[in-house]
Amino acid sequence: MVERSPSGSRRSLSTQAEDSAPGWDAAPAETRYVRGRRRTSAEPLAAAWNLEAAAEDEAPRRGGLGALLAAYGWRIYAVPVLVALTALVVFDAARPGGGTAGAFGLAGGSPAVTEAPAGPVNLNIPTAELPGGGAFTQAGAGTWRILPGNGPRVGTGPKLFTYTVEIEDGINPAEYGGDDAFAHLVDQTLADPRSWVGQRTIALQRVDAGTPNPSFRVSLTTPNTDHRPDMCGFQITYETSCYNAGNRRVVINLARWVRGAMAFGGDLLTYRQYAINHEVGHAFGNGHVGCESDGGLAPVMMQQTFGVADNYVAQLNQVDPYNKKAVATDGKTCRPNAWPVPEAKPSG
Structure with a gap:
């Protein structure tokens, strides 16, 4: 989540930092313990x-x-x-989750793979590393295609912002579920009453290539392009997304879209909604903040891709002159949250 100025200088390392960027035996089983077939002279179990x-x-x-x-x-x-x-x-x-590959490491089965971790996530340890998960394209073409589609105006605020939904060329659609799925989640997230329109100060409308000069572009982008100095940069060396004010591009890092963030404990949908809301929040002029209430929901403008513990996020921000003082080292830890207005009733 690094917000960049029109000159390309880094206004918020959050771009890269939350806006920026981790078998056995030969004898047949039926004869193995028959007396006289093996170890007949020293067979303790033959007593x-x-x-x-x-x-x-x-x-x-x-x-x-x-x-x-x-x-x-x-x-x-x-x-x-x-x-x-x-x-x-x-x-x-x-027991559930047991099976033949249990505590004794016996061969005969592979453990089930689940999207969520086995237990609660420790939010007070370093959590900025990219989790394991699906494959993603590391380097795209550095150009984007605008997905076709116009939408209705959503929200009642007096200030209208328009946006396009774009995909970097060179990404395999199977990695992100296809163009329609990506565009639908962006539109659905931004139209939700829990999102920015719930503050009733702005309105949003999706446009396509036929409308010049949109207010911002929501762009799914490969990590290598994301790391470029004219995009998010990579000063804090963990994968992240960002908003670049110079080209008004909301850069959604493909690596994070596919893998999520450790602090979200495998809840990939909520993380994706968070990434959209956080980076679009920069387009509305919002900067980074820390955890406000220990144990409460994290503000959506907290750098939750890195974590929800103030001490840890503040430590990462020390290499970022624009965010060095954005988060206090106060020991507070929040719970992950995707929404600017989480108390609002969800849409649908």
């Missing part, structure tokens, strides 16, 4: 397992527990241990 018969031979010489211990030694303890281990394996295989 007598008929404890009753063995006890009848030994009992006359010694009585009670002592007799059993003298006769079978370690085998007395081995049996209950083996029973316990067997029960544990059965439990691991039966």
Whole structure:
């Protein structure tokens, strides 16, 4: 989220920084434990397992527990241990998410892949790294095509902003779900009462190539193009999106669109809505802010791509002269939030 001046100088490193930018065995199973087939001269499990018969031979010489211990030694303890281990394996295989590749690392299955993490995300650790996930095009052509489509005016505010929706040339549509899906989410997000129109100070309308000089351009962009000095830059070396005031372009980083951000814990839809609202917020003149209420929802203009802990975001901003003092080192941590007016009733 780096906002750039018309001269191309970096007004807000948030562009790049939140606006800117991480098998086994040979013997057949059915013969493996048949006596005489392997290790017949030193096979500990070949000891007598008929404890009753063995006890009848030994009992006359010694009585009670002592007799059993003298006769079978370690085998007395081995049996209950083996029973316990067997029960544990059965439990691991039966529990949700268990299966044959459970705690013992047994072969025979691959773990299920889910979009959300297994547990709560620790929001007070470094969270700016790009999460793992789908593939994306690293470098596009550096040019954009405007997607066709005009929309109605949304919002009741007196100030009208127009926008286009654009895709950088050279991106595989399968990576972002196709042109219609991208444009629909942009339009749907910006028309939602929880978005900027909910403040009732502005109105929005989508236009296409037939309308000259839109107020801003929402442009899906590859990381290499995003990193260019005339776009978002890469001073804070983590993937991020930005708004460049010089060319009035809302740069949506393809890497983040595909992978999201760690602070959002795998909620890719909410992250995408956040990225749109945050960068468009710069087009309306809004700068970066920190967490306002410890444990509360993060302001949409917080650099949530990097994280929602003020101390961590403030540390990253020290290399950005425009955002160096945007966030205080005050120990506050918020919860991820995609909306400028989160209390409003969702559309639809």
